[in-house]
Amino acid sequence: MDPISFVYLAAILFAIGSAAVLTRRNAIVAFMGVELMLNAANLALVSFSRIHGEVDGQVMAFFVMVVAAAEVVVGLAIIIAVFRTRQSISLDEPAELRG
Amino acid sequence: MLDLSWLLIAVPLASAFVLLLAGKRANSWGHWMGVAASASAFLVGLIAFLQMISRPADDRAINVHLFEWIPGGEMHLDAGLLVDPLSLTFVLLITFVGTLIHIYSVAYMEDDANRRIFFAYLNLFVAAMLLLVLADSFLLLFVGWEGVGLASYLLIGFWNFKPEYATAAKKAFVVNRIGDIGLIIAMGLMFAAFGNLDFDTVFGGVSGASEATLTAIGLMLLLAATGKSAQFPLQSWLGDAMAGPTPVSALIHAATMVTAGVYLIVRSAAIFNGAPDARVVVAAVGAFTLILGAVIGMAKDDIKKALAASTMSQIGYMMLAAGLGPIGYAFAIFHLVTHGFFKAGMFLGAGSVMHGMNDRVNMRRFGALRAAMVVTWVTFGAGWLAIMGIPPFSGFFSKDKIIEAAFVGEGWQPWVFGLAALIGAGLTAFYMSRLFFMTFHGKARWEDDQHPHESKLMMTVPMIILAVGSAFLGLILASGDRFVDWLEPVTGHAEHGEPVIAPMVLIIATLVLVAIGIFVAWRKYGVADVPIEAPAASLITIAARNDMFQDSVNRAVFQRPGQHLTRTLVYADAAVVDGAANGTAAGIAKTGEVTRKMQTGQVRGYAATMLVGLVILVIIVVQGGL
Numbered sequence: 001m002d003p004i005s006f007v008y009l010a011a012i013l014f015a016i017g018s019a020a021v022l023t024r025r026n027a028i029v030a031f032m033g034v035e036l037m038l039n040a041a042n043l044a045l046v047s048f049s050r051i052h053g054e055v056d057g058q059v060m061a062f063f064v065m066v067v068a069a070a071e072v073v074v075g076l077a078i079i080i081a082v083f084r085t086r087q088s089i090s091l092d093e094p095a096e097l098r099g
Numbered sequence: 100m101l102d103l104s105w106l107l108i109a110v111p112l113a114s115a116f117v118l119l120l121a122g123k124r125a126n127s128w129g130h131w132m133g134v135a136a137s138a139s140a141f142l143v144g145l146i147a148f149l150q151m152i153s154r155p156a157d158d159r160a161i162n163v164h165l166f167e168w169i170p171g172g173e174m175h176l177d178a179g180l181l182v183d184p185l186s187l188t189f190v191l192l193i194t195f196v197g198t199l200i201h202i203y204s205v206a207y208m209e210d211d212a213n214r215r216i217f218f219a220y221l222n223l224f225v226a227a228m229l230l231l232v233l234a235d236s237f238l239l240l241f242v243g244w245e246g247v248g249l250a251s252y253l254l255i256g257f258w259n260f261k262p263e264y265a266t267a268a269k270k271a272f273v274v275n276r277i278g279d280i281g282l283i284i285a286m287g288l289m290f291a292a293f294g295n296l297d298f299d300t301v302f303g304g305v306s307g308a309s310e311a312t313l314t315a316i317g318l319m320l321l322l323a324a325t326g327k328s329a330q331f332p333l334q335s336w337l338g339d340a341m342a343g344p345t346p347v348s349a350l351i352h353a354a355t356m357v358t359a360g361v362y363l364i365v366r367s368a369a370i371f372n373g374a375p376d377a378r379v380v381v382a383a384v385g386a387f388t389l390i391l392g393a394v395i396g397m398a399k400d401d402i403k404k405a406l407a408a409s410t411m412s413q414i415g416y417m418m419l420a421a422g423l424g425p426i427g428y429a430f431a432i433f434h435l436v437t438h439g440f441f442k443a444g445m446f447l448g449a450g451s452v453m454h455g456m457n458d459r460v461n462m463r464r465f466g467a468l469r470a471a472m473v474v475t476w477v478t479f480g481a482g483w484l485a486i487m488g489i490p491p492f493s494g495f496f497s498k499d500k501i502i503e504a505a506f507v508g509e510g511w512q513p514w515v516f517g518l519a520a521l522i523g524a525g526l527t528a529f530y531m532s533r534l535f536f537m538t539f540h541g542k543a544r545w546e547d548d549q550h551p552h553e554s555k556l557m558m559t560v561p562m563i564i565l566a567v568g569s570a571f572l573g574l575i576l577a578s579g580d581r582f583v584d585w586l587e588p589v590t591g592h593a594e595h596g597e598p599v600i601a602p603m604v605l606i607i608a609t610l611v612l613v614a615i616g617i618f619v620a621w622r623k624y625g626v627a628d629v630p631i632e633a634p635a636a637s638l639i640t641i642a643a644r645n646d647m648f649q650d651s652v653n654r655a656v657f658q659r660p661g662q663h664l665t666r667t668l669v670y671a672d673a674a675v676v677d678g679a680a681n682g683t684a685a686g687i688a689k690t691g692e693v694t695r696k697m698q699t700g701q702v703r704g705y706a707a708t709m710l711v712g713l714v715i716l717v718i719i720v721v722q723g724g725l
Contacts, residue, residue: 021706030703091702098700 006047013040027079027089034075038068101150101161104182104233106143107190111136112226118219126215130208133218134201137225141194148187152585159184159588162235169238174295181235181298185589188432189232189355189362192439196354197225199561203447204346206557207454217257217344224250228355232362236297237286240363244282244327247356248275254351255343267339274336278326282363285319288312302369313370317377320367321384324360328414331388335649337411338395341403345450348403353410353446354439361414361435364421365428368590372424379512382422386505386519389415391647393526397533398643400633401460402449405534406442409486412523413438419516420501427504428590429583434497436582437573441485441494444565448479451558452538455551462534463631467543471551474559476539478566483535485569487528487613493573498524500577503605507596514599524609528616536625544631 013036020033042061049057083089114136118129125132151159160183168178180186201221208214227246234240256268286296292312293304305313324330329337340352351357364371364381371378392412399405413434420431453460455472469476485492488499502524506517545551553559576582583593598605633644642648699705 018710022703022710025703094702095700098698 003047003050006050007044010040010044010047013037013043025090025092027082027091030091031075031079035068035072038064038071101147101182102163103143104147104163104180105165107140107147107194107233108180108226108229110139110143110226111222111229115219115222115226118215118222121215123215129215130205130218133222134198134205136222137194137198137201140225140229141191141198144187144190144194147182148191151182151184151187156584156588174290176236176238176296178239179235179297180233182233183589184585184587185362185366185432186232188436188586190229192436193225193228193232193355196439196443196565197221197350199564200346200350200354200443200447203349203450203558203561204344206555207346207450208344211344213257217254220250220253220257221347221350224254224351224356228359231359235299236295237282237289237301238296240366241279241282241286244323244359245279247351247359248272248279248327251275251340251351251356254347255340257344257347258342261342264342267336267342271336271340274333275326278323278333278360281319281322281324281326285316285323288316288319292316298366302367305369305373308373310374310376313374314377317367317371317374318380320363320370321377321381324363324381324418325384326360327363328357328360328418329388329411330360330384330414330418331391332649334388334391334411335646335653337407338404338646341401341407345403345446345453348407349443349446349450352407354443357410357414358417358435358439361417361421361431364418365431365590368425368428371421372591375424378422378424380422382419382505382512382516385415385418385420385422386516387415388412389419389523390519390526391415393523393530394639395643395646396530397526398636398640400462400644402452402462402465402534402538403446403460405462405530406446406449409527409531410438410442412527413442413486416498416501416520416523419505419520423504423507423516425591425593426507426596427501429586429593430497430500430504432586432590433573433576433582434494434501436576437485437493437497437569440565440572441482441492441569444562444569445479445482445486447558447562447565448475448482451475451554451562452551454554454558456545456549459546459549462537463629463633464544464546464549465538466541466545466629467539468551469539472539472553474553475562478559478562479535479539481566481569483531485573486531487617488524488609489613490610491574492570493568493576496573496577499606499609502609503598503602504596506598506600506605508599517599521605521609521612525612525616528613529620532617532620533624536620537629540625541629544629 017033017036017038017040020036021030024030024033042064045057045061045064047057049055049061079089082094086093114132118125118133121129160181163180163182165178165180167175169176201218204217204221205214208217211217224247227243227250229243231240231243231247234243252268252272255271256265259265259268289296289301292308293301295301322333325333337352337357341348343352371381389412392408392410392415396405396408396412399408417431417435417438420427420434449460451472452465452468452475455468455475456465481492485494488495502517502520505520506513508516600608636644645651
């Protein structure tokens, strides 16, 4: 199988993820979108690693996984904290930081 | 005693400080302390003079070192006094006339609540004036120069509760400041050319300096002199300075301070000897001012302002003489001394008249005061005869010598300067006779509440002494060229020049012109009735009544454009300098106003922005082939 197909898949996944982040109001769904985008990036890295026959991309993918794990922890904690104060996890409601 | 000549300055200065600091408790004795300070300065000066004449003529310049003043590396300037015939002449004139005027003021200012402060200022003036003439460097001279300017300002504005008097004081101060700039520039030029400012260095280095430098220094010194000595074009302050109490007018604005410019020129003789062009300008300024002052004096009805115009004119004579070079220096100082006596005497006489006439000064309301004020009439008459140059009164000896010296030379100069001096003598006779006849002769034109009376003894005695000086001083000093020989160590030996007209003819011509002047004045103001209101007159009379419109000219040429300039500068400061600063701040604030709208607080908006940015970056990277 041509490894370039995985790059296309990664692009599709990234597009789906970003669409989820931009269109959904639910924080959890948007968060899932972010995870999808991260994994799409990981997939692209690994694919390029394979195409070029080097391990750099795979090493990078491990880093991304670690960062993603940490991000999930922090992100979910923030979502829970927001839910506790507002009884809502809509992304459009908290706009206090507008200029 | 010569080493103690610093006492001359210290005593009046200490007295001034005590009088100012002691407060009201000194009111009862303060004026006597002022008199004593001035008199003791005179005594010190007299003893110094007696010691001086016992020395040989070529050893009569004594440097009295006071203290190290400016020890600055290559420039090292000490404060010291130069006691020589020239400075001693001034010391004696200042302290003698000064003491008489102090005594006169005790009576004149008797009813003034601030008499003590008046005497403090007078003493301050005496100290500053003595510092001016005794200083051995231009910088120390400048200290005295500013000191007399301050004292003059304080005393002109002594009755500063009247706004116009305060304005007069301010005017004198500001006009003098213009002259001071000349002295400061002159000192800068000297420092650049000679490296120091003491007389020895400057006058010693003159031979090595270019004529252009000396001319520049000379012209700047002349500017300084025109300010202090009320010469054209800076003469406008003197008439208004008559706002001060009359003893002040006598001491500062007739006898001493206004002659400081002449002193400066004569003291800087070494510089002017090397700059003939500057000397011609000095003589021209003097000749012009002597005619200008005389014309103004002919039209004034205010007795003090007429005398002030006369002072201007007489100092014009001195300036003219000083501008003639070595043949004129000694006569300039000679006329200065005799003028100090007769003009101070006449001012004191005018003060006495004012005292008798409820402080009125309009001569058109005087007349026939001869009978009421005999002593004033006689003493004023002595001054009147002296200023006109009637032999053997003192003015004859000093002024005639100046007229004679003005006629010495080649080309156009003797004719212009000589004729100006000669015509000036005739004009002097007219305006002084006019003043004299309007005040003391003719019919009484007093207002109803007037009861003229002779002044107190304490006022008349100084007037009598000055009148005696006016009468005989010239004769005493001129006999055997005594005064000229006395000054020779300072002014240098003058080659005797032959005037273009025979001296005898000049004397006769002068006396004829004087006689005509007196006769015309007698016809017009002695015999005929003097109108109480100033009659309509020719254009020149109107101009002279208004000081030749000098104030208007100054206002139009200097003051108004100056005000416009400052207003423009203020506007430019507000619009350009402040505008740049404020505009930058406003621009940044505006940018903030606009850009803060981008911070919507919408998380998804931010995400979209980031995505768009990312896409743009990717496009750039791909297109740019990076």
